Amino acid sequence: MTTFDKVYEAVKLIPEGSVATYGQIAEAIGNKRLSRVVGYALHGNPQPGVIPCHRVVKRDGEVSSAFAFGGANRQVELLKGEGVTFVDATHVNMDAHCVRALPMIL
DNA sequence: AACCTGACTCGCC
DNA sequence: AGGCGAGCCAGGT
Numbered sequence A: 001m002t003t004f005d006k007v008y009e010a011v012k013l014i015p016e017g018s019v020a021t022y023g024q025i026a027e028a029i030g031n032k033r034l035s036r037v038v039g040y041a042l043h044g045n046p047q048p049g050v051i052p053c054h055r056v057v058k059r060d061g062e063v064s065s066a067f068a069f070g071g072a073n074r075q076v077e078l079l080k081g082e083g084v085t086f087v088d089a090t091h092v093n094m095d096a097h098c099v100r101a102l103p104m105i106l
Numbered sequence B: 001a002a003c004c005t006g007a008c009t010c011g012c013c
Numbered sequence C: 001a002g003g004c005g006a007g008c009c010a011g012g013t
Helices: A003-012 A022-028 A032-044 A072-081
Strands: none
Touching: A003 A022, A003 A032, A022 A032
């Protein structure tokens, strides 16, 4: 089990209609400082369609500017399609959709 | 094999 | 309050 695998497992656990921050993912796999690795892992996204990387946002709810599915706007559309609301064109309504308790995968 | 960089976050100054 | 450095892992040069 590599760190990347843990990241993918954690991301797949995000319920539909909810979002999680890189920090939440990192914390779930053991170290919140891994947030950077989380981003890198999703950047490589080896299994698109399986790994809902569009449900992962920065700690303030802003979507990544380097989203690779067709632009950040595409990510926003996907989230809206799941019932996620936005406080801003690029900021997810964390107060309503942020995952409160992401299970630890250690 | 070492160094640099990257979808991040937090703690100091 | 805003800017800067540190810490983490993997992959490319």
